Amino acid sequence: MRQGRIKTIHQWLQEGKLSCEELTEAFLRRMEQQKQLNAYITQTGELALSQARAVDGKRKEKRPLGLLEGVPMTLKDNISTRGVRTTCASKMLENYIPIYDAAVWERLQKEQAVLLGKSNLDEFAMGSSGETSYYGATRNPVRLSCVPGGSSSGTAAAVAANLAVYGLGSDTGGSIRQPASFCGIIGVKPTYGAVSRRGLIAHASGLDQIGPICATVEDAAIVLDAISFCDPQDSTSVQAVREPCVERLGKEISGLRFGVVQEYGRGTIPEVDQAMEEGAKILESLGAQRITIKIPALQCALPVYYILSCAQAASNLGRYDGVRFGHRASHYDSIPDLIGKSRGEGFGKEVKHRILLGTYVLSQEYYDAYYRKAQQLQKEIQKSFAQAFVQCDFLLSPTTSGTAYGIGEKEKCVDHYQTDICTVPANLAGLPAVSIPCGRDHTGLPIGMQLTGPKFSEPMLLQAAYCFEQYTDACYQTGKDWKESLWNMNL
Numbered sequence: 001m002r003q004g005r006i007k008t009i010h011q012w013l014q015e016g017k018l019s020c021e022e023l024t025e026a027f028l029r030r031m032e033q034q035k036q037l038n039a040y041i042t043q044t045g046e047l048a049l050s051q052a053r054a055v056d057g058k059r060k061e062k063r064p065l066g067l068l069e070g071v072p073m074t075l076k077d078n079i080s081t082r083g084v085r086t087t088c089a090s091k092m093l094e095n096y097i098p099i100y101d102a103a104v105w106e107r108l109q110k111e112q113a114v115l116l117g118k119s120n121l122d123e124f125a126m127g128s129s130g131e132t133s134y135y136g137a138t139r140n141p142v143r144l145s146c147v148p149g150g151s152s153s154g155t156a157a158a159v160a161a162n163l164a165v166y167g168l169g170s171d172t173g174g175s176i177r178q179p180a181s182f183c184g185i186i187g188v189k190p191t192y193g194a195v196s197r198r199g200l201i202a203h204a205s206g207l208d209q210i211g212p213i214c215a216t217v218e219d220a221a222i223v224l225d226a227i228s229f230c231d232p233q234d235s236t237s238v239q240a241v242r243e244p245c246v247e248r249l250g251k252e253i254s255g256l257r258f259g260v261v262q263e264y265g266r267g268t269i270p271e272v273d274q275a276m277e278e279g280a281k282i283l284e285s286l287g288a289q290r291i292t293i294k295i296p297a298l299q300c301a302l303p304v305y306y307i308l309s310c311a312q313a314a315s316n317l318g319r320y321d322g323v324r325f326g327h328r329a330s331h332y333d334s335i336p337d338l339i340g341k342s343r344g345e346g347f348g349k350e351v352k353h354r355i356l357l358g359t360y361v362l363s364q365e366y367y368d369a370y371y372r373k374a375q376q377l378q379k380e381i382q383k384s385f386a387q388a389f390v391q392c393d394f395l396l397s398p399t400t401s402g403t404a405y406g407i408g409e410k411e412k413c414v415d416h417y418q419t420d421i422c423t424v425p426a427n428l429a430g431l432p433a434v435s436i437p438c439g440r441d442h443t444g445l446p447i448g449m450q451l452t453g454p455k456f457s458e459p460m461l462l463q464a465a466y467c468f469e470q471y472t473d474a475c476y477q478t479g480k481d482w483k484e485s486l487w488n489m490n491l
Contacts, residue, residue, distance in 0.1 A: 004218035005165050010067050013059065020052040020059070020070035024114055027072045031116065031163050037139050039158040041077045042085050043117040048072065051114045058112075067222055068111040074167040076155050077118035078125055079210065080199035081105055084115075088201050089133035090123045092326040092346030102199025103234065104168055104210050104227045111226055116164055120154030123348045125170055125203040126313065127151050128178055128416045129407075132350040137407055142184060142445060146404040149179030149419075155213045156183040166214045166223055170200055172207045173305050174399075174423025177435035180213055181399035181448025184437045186220045186465070187213050189423075191455045192430035193238035195224075196231035204312035205236075207305075207427045217436065217466040221245035224458060240456040248463040254287025256464065258451075259392035263298040264422050268401040275439040275447045276398055279468070283396065286467050291392045297384040298425055300377050305424035306417060307361050307374040313351075314358025320346060382429045389454045394461055398422050399435040399448030422450060432458045436465045438472070 012018055028045050055070035075081065078088045080098040087093045101109070122132040130138035130153025138153035140146040141161035148157045152169030156179035159167050169176040171189040180187025188211045195210045202208060212223035225246055230239035260280060268276075284290055320326035322342025329341035347355070361370035388395065400419050410416050426433040431452055438449035449468075453461045 004214075004216040004222070006067055006071055006219045006222050009071055009165060010065060010069075013055070013070050014065055016059070020055040020114065021049060023070070024048050024052040024072055024116075027116055027163065034141075034161055034163055036144065037141055037157050037161055037163070038136050039119055039138055039154040039161065039163055040074070040117040041087055041089060041120050041135050041154070044084055044115050047084070048114050048116050051112065055112055055114070066111055068108065068113050068226055070112065070114055071165050072114045072116050073108070074116050074119045074155055074158050074164040075105060076121050076152050076167065076169045078121060078170060078201040078203075079105060079168060080201065081115070081118065084118065086118065086201070087134070088124045089121045089135055090346065090348065090351070091134045092320050094134070094327065098199075100199065103196035103231050105199065107227050107229070119152075119158050119167060122151035122153065123351050124201070124313070124317065125151040125172055125175055126350050126354055128174070128419045129410070130154070130157075130179070131407060132348055134348060139407070140183060140404050143404065145406055146445065147182065147407055149182035149404065151175040152179050152213060156180055156185060156187070159183070159213050159215055160185050166212060166219050168210055168223075168227070169213050170203070171209050171211055171427065172203045172309060173427050174420045176211045176213055177399050177423050177433060177448070177450060178419060180435045181437075181446065182404040184446030185213060185215055186217055187211070187435040188220050188224055188458070188462070189426060189433045190224060190228065190458060191238075191240070191432045192427075193236050194240060194432070194456060194458070195227050196229065196234045196237050198231055198234040202316040204309040205316060206312060207309055209427070217462055217469045218246070218249060220434075221249055221462045221466075224462075242456050243459055245459045245462045248459040249466045251463055252287060253283070253464050253467050255289075256287075256394070256460070257289045257291055257392040258283055258464075259291045259293035259388055259395045261293050261295050261298065261388070261395055261397055263295055264397035267418070267421060268398050269403075271441045272398045272400075272402060272447055276396070276449065279438045279449045280396055282468060282471055283464070286471060288464070293388050293391060293395070295384045295388055297377070297381045301381060301425045301428060302417065302421050304374045304377045304381070305420070305428055306357070307370050308378065308428075310354045310358035311362050311371050312358070314355045314362060317347075317351070317355055322346070378428050381425060385425070385429045385431060394451050394453040394457065394464060397450045397452065399450040403441045403443075403445035403447060426452050431455060432461055434461045434465050436469060438468075
């Protein structure tokens with residue numbers, strides 16, 4: 001049985017095979033060697049080494065370490081970190097240094113995690129490729145000429161390239177799962193409200209959710225358990241009674257029913273279809289029962305998502321005007337001129353596009369025709385999922401309709417938006433979903449399989465994902481010798 005990275009490193013540290021400072025220095029060296037990936041916007045080497053020395057002090061006193069203590073990790077650069085620059089990959093926030101920590105980073109600091117840096121992303125988390133960052137596109141470590149997916153591009157690239165043991169990303173319409181699929185690793189979008197959003201710089205407040213990006217399912221379960229809690233300072237945070245995800249790992253899935261939704265298969269490439277069929281057969285061989293399900297409402301999920309998300313984004317980003325927050329233009333003639341120039345200079349093309357679309361659908365003339373109608377259809381999608389879960393325990397689908405494509409290959413916005421067709425329904429319904437590697441295309445690029453479940457069913461989803469992973473030993477991103485590659489980082 002393959003053990004995750006976190007437990008392996010924990011064992012090394014606990015047994016004294018290496019110090020936390022040595023481990024951290026090795027990761028920092030590797031980050032310098034792999035700069036062509038452009039996975040990080042800000043590196044926090046001094047902070048990381050200081051955190052590592054604190055853990056080593058505890059080790060010298062022979063005190064037991066928690067699973068995440070001393071484990072080097074990364075945060076997507078839209079998660080606030082007190083005293084550390086948080087840019088959202090935008091010129092608008094190029095010099096922003098928060099005065100408070102996000103709730104998830106507060107939790108991980110209590111676990112004495114080691115922060116290697118803030119990872120790259122699509123600007124303000126708006127994008128599906130990692131190409132819209134003000135600091136340049138992130139590259140896919142599986143193939144440098146390809147995109148890593150987005151918007152959590154840098155976090156996925158860092159974990160896949162062994163530039164961090166794990167990372168946290170945010171998922172508004174697939175921004176954790178899609179890059180995890182493209183990079184051949186694990187991505188978990190938790191139930192809306194399961195993880196506090198306090199300190200996450202908002203894209204679409206009704207859809208955003210923080211979650212882990214990891215190399216193995218076991219790692220994802222450990223991290224998710226650590227960051228899941230009810231935060232009284234987040235009005236959307238929910239107190240859910242569920243067992244820890246880690247405790248369900250290794251239990252059989254015999255008797256569970258999984259639904260194959262016909263609407264998810266539209267537009268997927270043949271190799272993805274084949275991988276999904278093989279994945280379904282593996283789940284069946286593990287004792288799960290396949291059920292074919294129709295959810296017609298999913299056909300309108302993509303336009304509903306982009307209407308709602310762009311409207312919420314236009315509202316959230318209205319505060320960045322050069323007067324209250326964000327980049328301020330150097331030359332202007334009046335306050336309206338200041339605002340126009342500041343926003344024109346501070347935001348990139350994709351962000352402007354979505355703000356304009358959101359402003360349009362929120363306008364008095366079109367509000368009922370677009371925004372209100374999208375809200376009504378969102379409720380229909382939520383009802384359809386509830387009906388589906390009467391018939392099955394979780395749903396099986398592709399994470400994306402294809403594999404990673406070349407940087408600069410998709411020029412039209414609509415082409416990028418189509419890659420989200422399988423991921424946005426979970427956000428619209430507030431459901432948990434997991435992406436796990438399930439194969440490769442004929443060129444060697446990873447294919448991701450998505451498991452979606454009812455609210456707060458993360459333990460069951462990760463149980464099924466773990467069984468699948470152990471059966472296939474699907475460690476695509478670094479091969480099965482990642483331990484050796486870690487030891488060879490000049491420790």
